[in-house]
Amino acid sequence: MTSATITLSEFQQPSRLTLLFRYLRRNISLVVGLFIILGLVAFTVIGFLTLDTKDAYPLSAKARQPPSLEYPFGTDFFGRDLYAAMVVGMWQTALIGVLAGAIGTFIGVVLGFTSAYFGGLIDGGIKGVCQVLTPIPVFLIQVVIAGSLDKRSVTIYTMALIVVLLSWMGPTLVIRSQVLSMKERQFVSVAKLSGLGDGGIIFGEMLPNLLPFIAAAFVGQVFSAVFASFYLAVVGLGPLREPLLGNTIWAAQTQGAFFNGWWWWPLAPAVAMVLILSSLALINMGLDELANPRVRRTE
Amino acid sequence: MSIKIILQRLAFLLIVIWSAATITFFIPRISTRNPIRERFGVLARSGGFSPQDMEQIVQSYNRKFGLDKPLIQQYWDYVSSLARGDLGVSLFKFPKTVAELIMEALPWTIGLLLVTTVLSFIIGNLLGAIAAWPHAPGWMRGVATPFVMLMGVPPVLLGVFLLFFVAFRMKIFPLGGAYSIGIVPSQTVEFYLDVLRHMLLPALALIFGQVGGWVLSMRGMGITIQGEDYVNFAEHKGLGAYTIFKDYYLRNAMLPQVTGFALALGSVITSGIIIEQLFALPGIGTALIDAIKFNDFLAIYGIVLFITIAVASLMVMVELLYPLIDPRIRKG
Numbered sequence: 001m002t003s004a005t006i007t008l009s010e011f012q013q014p015s016r017l018t019l020l021f022r023y024l025r026r027n028i029s030l031v032v033g034l035f036i037i038l039g040l041v042a043f044t045v046i047g048f049l050t051l052d053t054k055d056a057y058p059l060s061a062k063a064r065q066p067p068s069l070e071y072p073f074g075t076d077f078f079g080r081d082l083y084a085a086m087v088v089g090m091w092q093t094a095l096i097g098v099l100a101g102a103i104g105t106f107i108g109v110v111l112g113f114t115s116a117y118f119g120g121l122i123d124g125g126i127k128g129v130c131q132v133l134t135p136i137p138v139f140l141i142q143v144v145i146a147g148s149l150d151k152r153s154v155t156i157y158t159m160a161l162i163v164v165l166l167s168w169m170g171p172t173l174v175i176r177s178q179v180l181s182m183k184e185r186q187f188v189s190v191a192k193l194s195g196l197g198d199g200g201i202i203f204g205e206m207l208p209n210l211l212p213f214i215a216a217a218f219v220g221q222v223f224s225a226v227f228a229s230f231y232l233a234v235v236g237l238g239p240l241r242e243p244l245l246g247n248t249i250w251a252a253q254t255q256g257a258f259f260n261g262w263w264w265w266p267l268a269p270a271v272a273m274v275l276i277l278s279s280l281a282l283i284n285m286g287l288d289e290l291a292n293p294r295v296r297r298t299e
Numbered sequence: 300m301s302i303k304i305i306l307q308r309l310a311f312l313l314i315v316i317w318s319a320a321t322i323t324f325f326i327p328r329i330s331t332r333n334p335i336r337e338r339f340g341v342l343a344r345s346g347g348f349s350p351q352d353m354e355q356i357v358q359s360y361n362r363k364f365g366l367d368k369p370l371i372q373q374y375w376d377y378v379s380s381l382a383r384g385d386l387g388v389s390l391f392k393f394p395k396t397v398a399e400l401i402m403e404a405l406p407w408t409i410g411l412l413l414v415t416t417v418l419s420f421i422i423g424n425l426l427g428a429i430a431a432w433p434h435a436p437g438w439m440r441g442v443a444t445p446f447v448m449l450m451g452v453p454p455v456l457l458g459v460f461l462l463f464f465v466a467f468r469m470k471i472f473p474l475g476g477a478y479s480i481g482i483v484p485s486q487t488v489e490f491y492l493d494v495l496r497h498m499l500l501p502a503l504a505l506i507f508g509q510v511g512g513w514v515l516s517m518r519g520m521g522i523t524i525q526g527e528d529y530v531n532f533a534e535h536k537g538l539g540a541y542t543i544f545k546d547y548y549l550r551n552a553m554l555p556q557v558t559g560f561a562l563a564l565g566s567v568i569t570s571g572i573i574i575e576q577l578f579a580l581p582g583i584g585t586a587l588i589d590a591i592k593f594n595d596f597l598a599i600y601g602i603v604l605f606i607t608i609a610v611a612s613l614m615v616m617v618e619l620l621y622p623l624i625d626p627r628i629r630k631g
Contacts (some may be wrong), residue, residue, distance in 0.1 A: 132311075135611040136319045139569040140587075140603045141326075147591030147599070148327045227453065231569065234455055235576050235588050249459065253577060258467045258474050270459040274452050281451035 030286025036279035040090060040272075047087030055084035056243045067264050074264035076248070077255045082268050085243035090272060092156050092244050093226055097280075099160040100167070100225035105218040107164075108171025109210075113202060115172070116179035127176070130169040138166045142228060146237040154239045163228045170224070171217040178213050182206055216287040223280040230273060245269040245276075305619060312615045319607040320381060320600070324374055327596035335360045335390065377600070386601035391593040397601030400586055407477060408582035411498060412571045415505035416563075422506070423513025424556055428549050430514065431521030434540050443514045450511030454570045458504035458577045465500060472500050475579040501578045505570060509563075516559060520552040527551075554625050561617035564610045 014022075024031050054060055058078035065075040073082035115126040145162050146154065182188065183206075191205045232238055233246025236254070240247065252266035335357050361367045368376075380387065386397035426443040429435045449457065466472045478484065478493045524530060525548070533547045572584030579585075583602060590598035 132315050132318050135315050135565065135614050136322075136607050137565040137568050137610055139572070140606060141319075141322055143572075143587065143591060144323055144326050144599055144603060148329065148594065230453070231455075231573055234573055235584075237591070249455075258462055263463055263467055266459050267463055270456045274456055277453065277456075278451040 027286050027289055029282040030290070033279045033282030033284075033286055036275055037283065040275060040279065044087055044090045044094070047084070048091070051081075051084050051087060053084060053088055055081040056088040057241070060084075064262055066262075073268040074262075076251065076265050077257075077262070078251070080243060082248070082265065085248055086245075086268055086272055089243045089245045089248060089269065090276070092242060093229070093273075093276060095156055096160045096163065096229045097222040097226040099157070100164040100229070101218055101222035103160070103164045104168045104221040104225065105171050105214060107168040108217060108221070109175050109214060111168065111172040112175025113179055113206075116176040116183065117198070117202065123176075126172065130173055133166065133169055139228065139231060141166055142232060143235070143237060146232050151240065154237070156239060156242060156244075159229050159232065159238060159244075160225070162232070163225045167221065167224055167228065171221060174213065174217055175210065178210055179206065182209065212287070212290055216284065216290075219280065219284045219287055223277070223284055226276060226280065245273050249273075308615050308619060312611055315611045316604070316608055317378075319611075320378065320604055321374075323600050323603045324377055327594060327599060328370060335366075381604070386604070387597045389590070389595055389598045391590070391595035391598065397598050400590075400598055401583065401602060401605050404581060404583040404586040407580055408571060408575070408584065411501060411505070411574075411580070411582065412567060415502045416509065416567050419506045419509035420513060420556075420560055423510040424517045424549075424553065426510070427514040427517025428521050428544070428552060431518045431525070432544060432548065433525065434544075443518070446507070446511040446514050448511070449507050450515065452508065453573075454504045454508030455573045455577055457507050458501065458574055461500050461504055462577075473497050475577075477580045497578075498580075501574045501580065504574055505567075508570060509567070512563070513556070513559075517552060517556060520555060521548065524548055524552050557617060557621065557624060561614040564613055568606055568610055 052060075058080055061071065061075045061079050061081040063075060063079040064077055065071050067074040071081055071083060073086060075081055076085070111126050115123045142162055142165070145165065146159075149158065188201060188205060191201050196204065229238070229244070230246040233244045234250050236250045238244050238247045238250070246269070248269040249266050252262070252269075255262075255265075257263065257265040358367075366373070377387075386401070388394060388396045389400055392400065423446070426446065430440045430443040432440075462474060466474045473479070473496065475497075477497055478490065479497075482490060482493055484490060530543065530547050533543045538547075571582070572587065574580075575582040575584035576588060583606065587599070587602045587606075589595075590602060
């Protein structure tokens with residue numbers, strides 16, 4: 001066997017961009033998910049640039065028109081242009097998702113860190129609350145909260161708050177378990193021995209290493225927030241004035257859209273929702289792999 | 300499994316139920332809506348009595364339901380009557396009790412959810428096991444793929460598409476309702492067939508929405524188990540492929556799935572509530588949404604608690620039954 005020697009000049013480290021592309025080629029679900037999301041963002045942005053958002057509200061178009069060149073997705077019973085309703089609804093869904101996702105992840109990171117890093121009574125308390133709340137079907141409680149509010153005070157922002165109120169347990173437990181294992185790692189001991197304070201260790205040493213997990217938890221939170229707000233809206237507990245995707249399906253169903261032959265009305269928001277949810281699920285799977293290479297898919 | 304663990308789990312169950320009861324008690328009370336005023340407001344507007352009468356009626360109702368007592372007193376009354384198993388009466392559908400309300404709706408929900416959940420569990424696990432089994436023919440492994448692709452799609456959206464394609468375009472199945480209008484519920488074959496015809500689309504939506512998850516997790520388990528020594532050993536002993544599949548491979552891969560089944564119950568009931576709304580079925584989800592529409596908080600408490608108790612106790616039950624299917628735990 002002859003051994004080949006590689007001199008340093010022959011061996012070229014591929015550029016970061018090449019490396020990124022190589023990684024993405026392996027992580028198909030992340031790529032597909034990102035592509036769909038980009039498509040949806042483009043749809044929304046183009047819509048906002050070319051449309052009057054007032055068309056998404058009642059009495060702005062001829063009612064009950066099937067899809068045509070003028071109204072690509074048709075119009076509904078109340079005279080909304082469903083194309084405009086989709087654009088605004090998509091934006092509102094994204095707003096709820098990102099808001100609730102960010103708040104939920106933030107609470108999760110703070111509680112998870114406090115719980116795992118300080119341990120003892122605090123840990124027991126936080127863990128206990130998470131465990132007791134987990135078996136309760138969260139959707140029921142969200143339904144009760146949303147139903148108790150005065151209809152007029154339900155807005156996009158209250159929706160985000162309702163959704164976040166009972167969804168921080170997941171990220172808390174994930175971050176907690178990660179911090180617990182990271183606490184025992186050597187670089188943390190080194191940092192401690194070199195006299196770094198709690199703040200320095202948490203923000204300087206541990207947080208940067210947890211970023212992939214936090215990102216994955218964030219996408220997971222956005223996913224569940226979009227899911228939960230959609231579910232609330234679909235049973236008629238959303239902000240009724242707004243063209244939120246779930247609201248549109250609910251309105252179509254209560255007006256008997258299929259019975260009356262207005263098939264396009266519930267279909268457009270359903271397709272939009274499928275695209276949003278599947279892209280988020282794909283990104284979530286892709287990020288899981290990025291954060292935790294050990295769960296690489298077995299081919 | 301010692302008595303101590305069983306008692307621990309039961310105590311945990313009680314804490315879960317008490318938390319759910321407390322949360323659901325206080326939330327509707329923060330609301331500014333008054334269900335009694337709302338109900339009689341409608342009556343008053345449609346003519347009948349003067350505002351003074353209205354005040355009197357509202358006050359006598361408040362006394363009757365104990366709503367004039369301080370909140371803490373009400374909370375105590377509520378918890379103690381709960382402990383006796385009394386869910387109270389519906390504010391809106393008075394004099395119907397909440398228990399009656401639940402009992403009327405329950406058969407629909409149980410029928411739909413039990414059948415679909417168990418079916419999806421069986422189908423999903425079989426498909427997942429086959430998908431990971433190297434000796435299975437290629438076409439059999441391919442069957443699982445479409446289900447996995449549907450995994451991210453909530454059942455309610457599948458329901459909308461099914462309604463569009465099967466009920467609206469092809470006109471094979473009805474667009475909603477639990478039975479045809481004009482048919483009186485009775486214990487006849489025709490009635491049951493009619494119900495079955497109405498239940499098929501919601502059931503399909505629920506099954507398609509759930510199978511993918513089971514396929515994926517079972518496939519992962521199956522792949523792990525293939526590498527195990529006892530599977531290799533069984534193969535070298537010359538056991539038939541079917542025996543290995545059934546007794547060595549499936550039985551071991553199933554164990555974590557059973558835990559998953561208990562955890563899935565919460566999301567099953569959520570999908571069930573929404574599917575009932577979409578297909579206009581008179582189940583417990585519809586009862587809950589109706590109660591919320593009128594802020595009938597006694598009914599809200601009752602239904603939410605009932606579902607929570609059902610889900611949480613099923614979870615604990617599966618956990619306690621676990622040693623029966625996994626003999627290793629019994630010894631430990």
